[in-house]
Amino acid sequence: MVRKFMRYPGGLGKAVTLSYDDGVQQDIQMIALMKKYGVKGTFNLNSARFITRDHVYPEGKVWRAMIDEDVVPTYSDPICSIATHSAHHPTLTNASEAEIAHELLSDRITLENLFGKVINGHAIPNGPYDEKTIKVVKMCGLKYMRTGKSTHSYEYPKSLIPLHATCSHADPRLPELTERFLADTPKEDPFLFYLWGHTYTFEERNNWYIIEDFMRAVSGKADVWYATNDEIFDYAEKYDQLECSADGHIVTNPTDIEIWFKVGSRIVSVKSGETIRV
Ligand SMILES: [Zn+2]
Structure with missing residues (x-):
């Protein structure tokens, strides 16, 4: 038996x-920062909550949904990808299987038609999930389901449904974890630093300095895949x-x-289509 451990493209051990x-x-501001520092990520969208350009929020309202006309130009940037977050953002543990499926599939189908590509990730709205949620997420053909x-840890995740993050940007341990991640070297499975938030x-x-400090710290490293x-x-x-052969x-790599x-x-x-001995 030969023990093998995945490495990212170029043989990199961290992502x-x-x-x-x-x-x-x-x-929009986040994507500008991501482009500045070369850090990539995924935006989890609620397709039934976009607004029209003439929508007026009350003075001082900070949570403002993306304007519908800006959705495709904003998130088509190659610095990011798109995942589902349910159409309307309900708490899924209060819903029936049919209601969960409707929320997830209608979001997925709307986003896929908007962007013209397959979308197969999900982030749980509001946080709670249970076995029923997991069952429906899998039935809807989604490949990963991020929780709150x-x-x-920045060990490569053992499970994608559910998928737990390293931490949120609001976590007081973010600076310490970032420093350890950059100094540490993976011996077996690769590392994945997975940061989430709003x-x-x-x-x-x-x-904003929290995320800019993070991006500045992790950016431009030769051993990190963004x-x-x-x-x-x-x-x-x-x-x-x-x-792999029995021993x-x-x-053999059958992929592209x-x-x-x-x-x-x-x-x-x-390489694609190649067979090697190790
Ligand atoms: Zn949310």
């Missing part, structure tokens, strides 16, 4: 990704498709991309 909810107007739970809270608490949620989980799905020494992994102290790759 950083963001996950931001609700599709609010402050996402923090692991305070961008409207930066305006509400006047603390990727959207979908890029990471799609890559991992293809890694899992590698075919593990022969590896080059796949990297660690064997002993070596980092090796197997």
Whole structure:
């Protein structure tokens, strides 16, 4: 038997990704910061909550949904990907299976038609979920389901449904975890620093510096892959498709991309359609 551990494209052992909810107007400023620092992420949208340009919010209202005409231009930027967050943002544990399916599928179908691409991630609205939620998320063909739970770990997640984040940007442990992540080296499974939150809270608490400090700290590192949620989980799905001989020494890559992994102290790759010995 040969022990192999996934490595990201280029043989990298660490990845950083963001996950931001609700599709609010402050996402525009967030995307500008992501582009400045080269940090990628995924925005989880409620397609039934977008507003028209003439909508007027009460004075001082911080939570402001994205204007419908701005949705596609904003989130089509390659620095981000899109996932579902339910159409209307209900608490799913109060809903029947049919109601959950309606919320998830109507959001998914609307977003897929808007963006013209397959969307298969989800972030739980309001936080609570149960076995019924998990069942329906899987039935709706969604591949990952982010919760509001923090692991305070950057080990690669053992499960994608449910998928727990490293932490939220409001977590007081963020600076300490970021520092440890940057200094640490993965020995077996790769690292994934998964940060989540809502961008409207930066305006509400006047603390955009929290996310800018984070992005500045993690950006430009030669050993880190900056990727959207979908890029990471799609890559991992293809890694899992590698075919190995019974003794593990022969590896075939049936996928359409080059796949990297660690064997002993070596980092090796197997190109699309190639068979190698390790
Ligand atoms: Zn939300």
